[in-house]
Amino acid sequence: MNADIIRTEFYKIVSKKYIWIFVILFSAFYAFIFFQFRDNPGVKYSLRPIRNEIQQAAASEELGNIMRSKGYKISYEDIKPFLSSSACEYIEQYRRVYYHDEIPVASLPESKVTDKICNFYERIDDRQNEIQNLRSSLAEMKKKGKLSSFLYAVQTKLLGMYEKAGEIELNLDGWDEIADINYAWMIPAWTMLIILLGLAGIYSDEYTNKTQSVLLTAKNGRQGVFFSKLAAGILFSILCVLYFQSLAFAVTGIVYGFSNADISLMSLYGFKLTPFAWSALKFYLFQILGSLLAAFVMSSLIICLSAYCKNALLPFFLAGTYWGGTFVWAKTVALPQYVANPLSLPAELSPFMLQSITDLVSTGRFINLFGSAVPTIYANIIFNLIIAFISLLFCYHGYIRKQVKD
Amino acid sequence: MKLTIQNVMKTFGEKRAVNDVSLELISGVYGLLGPNGAGKTTLMKLIVDILTPSAGRITLDGVDITELGAAYRDKLGYMPQEIGVYKNFSAKKFLKYIAALKGLSGREAESKVSELLGLVGLKDVANKRLGGFSGGMLRRIGIAQTLLNDPQILILDEPTAGLDPQERIRFRNILSELSGNRIVLISTHIVTDMEFIAGQIILLKDGAVLRMDHTENLIRTVEGKVWSAVLTHEQFNSIKQLYSIGNVMQRSDGMEVRIISDKKPLEQAKPIQPILEDVYTYYFGGTAK
Ligand SMILES: Nc1ncnc2c1ncn2[C@@H]1O[C@H](COP(=O)(O)OP(=O)(O)O)[C@@H](O)[C@H]1O
Ligand SMILES: [Mg+2]
Numbered sequence: 001m002n003a004d005i006i007r008t009e010f011y012k013i014v015s016k017k018y019i020w021i022f023v024i025l026f027s028a029f030y031a032f033i034f035f036q037f038r039d040n041p042g043v044k045y046s047l048r049p050i051r052n053e054i055q056q057a058a059a060s061e062e063l064g065n066i067m068r069s070k071g072y073k074i075s076y077e078d079i080k081p082f083l084s085s086s087a088c089e090y091i092e093q094y095r096r097v098y099y100h101d102e103i104p105v106a107s108l109p110e111s112k113v114t115d116k117i118c119n120f121y122e123r124i125d126d127r128q129n130e131i132q133n134l135r136s137s138l139a140e141m142k143k144k145g146k147l148s149s150f151l152y153a154v155q156t157k158l159l160g161m162y163e164k165a166g167e168i169e170l171n172l173d174g175w176d177e178i179a180d181i182n183y184a185w186m187i188p189a190w191t192m193l194i195i196l197l198g199l200a201g202i203y204s205d206e207y208t209n210k211t212q213s214v215l216l217t218a219k220n221g222r223q224g225v226f227f228s229k230l231a232a233g234i235l236f237s238i239l240c241v242l243y244f245q246s247l248a249f250a251v252t253g254i255v256y257g258f259s260n261a262d263i264s265l266m267s268l269y270g271f272k273l274t275p276f277a278w279s280a281l282k283f284y285l286f287q288i289l290g291s292l293l294a295a296f297v298m299s300s301l302i303i304c305l306s307a308y309c310k311n312a313l314l315p316f317f318l319a320g321t322y323w324g325g326t327f328v329w330a331k332t333v334a335l336p337q338y339v340a341n342p343l344s345l346p347a348e349l350s351p352f353m354l355q356s357i358t359d360l361v362s363t364g365r366f367i368n369l370f371g372s373a374v375p376t377i378y379a380n381i382i383f384n385l386i387i388a389f390i391s392l393l394f395c396y397h398g399y400i401r402k403q404v405k406d
Numbered sequence: 407m408k409l410t411i412q413n414v415m416k417t418f419g420e421k422r423a424v425n426d427v428s429l430e431l432i433s434g435v436y437g438l439l440g441p442n443g444a445g446k447t448t449l450m451k452l453i454v455d456i457l458t459p460s461a462g463r464i465t466l467d468g469v470d471i472t473e474l475g476a477a478y479r480d481k482l483g484y485m486p487q488e489i490g491v492y493k494n495f496s497a498k499k500f501l502k503y504i505a506a507l508k509g510l511s512g513r514e515a516e517s518k519v520s521e522l523l524g525l526v527g528l529k530d531v532a533n534k535r536l537g538g539f540s541g542g543m544l545r546r547i548g549i550a551q552t553l554l555n556d557p558q559i560l561i562l563d564e565p566t567a568g569l570d571p572q573e574r575i576r577f578r579n580i581l582s583e584l585s586g587n588r589i590v591l592i593s594t595h596i597v598t599d600m601e602f603i604a605g606q607i608i609l610l611k612d613g614a615v616l617r618m619d620h621t622e623n624l625i626r627t628v629e630g631k632v633w634s635a636v637l638t639h640e641q642f643n644s645i646k647q648l649y650s651i652g653n654v655m656q657r658s659d660g661m662e663v664r665i666i667s668d669k670k671p672l673e674q675a676k677p678i679q680p681i682l683e684d685v686y687t688y689y690f691g692g693t694a695k
Contacts, residue, residue, distance in 0.1 A: 002506055004502070004503070004506040004512060004515075005503070005506045005507060008499075008503045008506070012492065015494050209490040209491070209492060209493075210486070210488050210489065210490025211490040211491065211492065212490075213451075213454075213456055213484065213486040214484065214486065214489070214490075214504060214551060215507060216456050217454045217455070217456060217479055217482055217484040218479060218504065218507035218508045218509075218555075219476050219479045219480040219507070219508050219509040219555070220476070220506070220507050220508070220509055221479065221507050222475075222476070222479075223476070224507065225507065402456075403456055403457050403458060404451060404456040404457065405418075405457070
């Protein structure tokens with residue numbers, strides 16, 4: 001491997017004009033869609049300046065009891081006595097302002113503050129109920145002597161994770177949108193599309209260009225080219241992931257505001273049942289790592305396919321079908337509670353779910369791996385690493401002994 | 407240095423593209439002559455190890471070339487019949503890339519590339535995109551590419567196809583400047599290219615070696631078998647059914663025809679001095695050109 005070769009291999013990938021056209025189009029489209037929300041009253045009239053006051057109000061036992069007695073359906077007027085006068089003033093300042101001449105702006109911060117607090121209690125109770133359910137289910141199974149069942153192992157493990165996981169906090173920090181970046185399909189799909197477009201021809205273009213005989217008869221034209229193409233391909237896919245993640249982070253941050261306080265993951269809207277004791281930031285960083293890993297896996301796969309194909313279309317189509325098929329499946333199939341089944345496995349082990357780990361970590365999900373309960377997210381990582389490993393092995397062996405028949 | 411090809415065979419399905427070829431190449435220039443489909447390209451691919459023989463083996467100084475691997479490729483310069491390039495690369499960028507593949511360091515590559523661009527007469531367009539190059543210019547890039555690592559084994563598959571007369575002369579000069587202890591194997595179906603370059607000629611037909619000898623010895627084998635006669639159109643038409651015909655030249659008083667025949671073909675035919683082209687016509691049959 002040599003820096004000059006890697007540089008040239010990288011140049012071959014990025015000198016395709018259509019890649020740049022797609023990147024520019026996608027970026028513009030993404031920014032355009034998101035900046036529509038900029039004017040959204042929820043964004044415009046943020047509760048952030050009165051964060052502390054709301055937190056204090058939410059912490060009150062008394063308000064909690066009122067909340068539960070009313071079935072989590074209370075109004076702003078019920079909360080008002082628990083807020084300071086300056087906070088009320090801030091919330092009510094918009095009472096005579098109209099949004100787009102129709103909706104009174106005032107209702108928005110008022111309902112938002114109510115929602116936040118109600119939801120806070122509701123989620124605490126939901127999580128508590130789930131833990132209670134697990135305990136009674138385990139006790140039930142114990143009574144029936146089903147200690148060796150796989151479900152018993154799963155629930156024991158899950159309960160252990162819940163008990164160590166900490167507590168739900170009031171969710172005021174705007175992590176929801178950042179956490180959702182990959183859950184919405186656009187960023188993962190575009191990242192993958194650009195990677196696949198860029199790498200589909202990495203070997204097959206040498207055939208199309210009739211350059212492969214010269215490569216294959218050069219001293220470093222076999223091992224050297226294999227490792228250089230791999231390095232250039234992985235570098236390219238890493239840059240794709242980082243670019244689209246930065247774009248999404250910047251756009252989301254500009255529209256919804258950047259958050260400087262971290263919060264436990266279970267405090268976010270979709271994650272009340274997560275067994276993982278992660279913070280929102282940790283989740284977000286893991287998701288970027290997952291995206292990088294998924295990019296590496298798909299790059300390895302398409303590089304391998306390209307080494308065996310005489311044009312770039314076939315590897316693009318095959319790898320695209322694999323990613324797209326498992327993606328559609330992941331968005332379609334209803335994931336079963338606790339334990340993956342044969343129907344849900346293609347979704348739960350898909351590269352998309354490595355890019356967007358929300359579904360895998362927002363509740364307790366496990367896979368039966370030789371009788372032990374493994375969190376599906378880890379199984380996904382192992383499975384995908386195996387795919388990458390096998391792809392690279394096949395690619396290496398195929399290319400090192402490659403013959404030029406025609 | 408001795409490149410040995412031992413009973414090598416290559417089949418594609420039923421087709422025997424190379425059929426039991428055995429050759430021993432030591433330093434010198436070898437011309438591989440044969441009509442289209444004779445198996446020249448296939449034999450060369452076997453020699454440069456981008457095809458694996460169906461039977462037999464190829465060794466360099468006794469060691470199998472597949473075993474030598476990178477060490478063998480390090481000695482190799484190969485110009486495929488169809489040379490490809492990256493259209494969006496400049497000539498210089500392309501050659502520097504191949505130089506890196508051949509293991510040259512950045513500095514070595516820099517000087518070698520500009521030296522070779524000068525040698526093939528493309529210095530002025532060094533920074534131009536290869537997409538705009540003519541076929542002849544691309545062939546010259548192909549020749550430059552093979553020489554980057556100063557190869558000891560040079561395998562050139564129809565290097566002169568598509569070159570104009572001037573470029574052919576330049577190519578011949580480049581080859582004669584390549585001094586010393588090298589094995590150079592050049593395939594062609596254009597015989598005149600080989601006359602002055604090749605020390606030895608290998609005649610390949612239907613995948614098998616018909617003959618291999620020094621050029622002058624081969625020419626000697628057709629001595630007394632080459633005739634010249636001036637013929638009318640009707641005479642020519644009947645003669646060409648019976649004999650192999652070499653060069654035909656239009657003259658005011660008819661057609662001057664080169665006839666290859668063991669016996670005197672016609673009363674007015676005169677024996678003439680053979681050239682390499684007559685060897686080709688003798689072994690592969692000629693058609694009026
Ligand atoms: N990949 C292949 N598959 C099938 N037949 C082939 C292949 N390559 C070459 N051949 C056949 O082998 C014979 C020799 O071809 P080739 O080596 O290209 O001859 P030459 O270079 O002398 O024109 C031809 O009949 C050709 O059709
Ligand atoms: Mg050929």
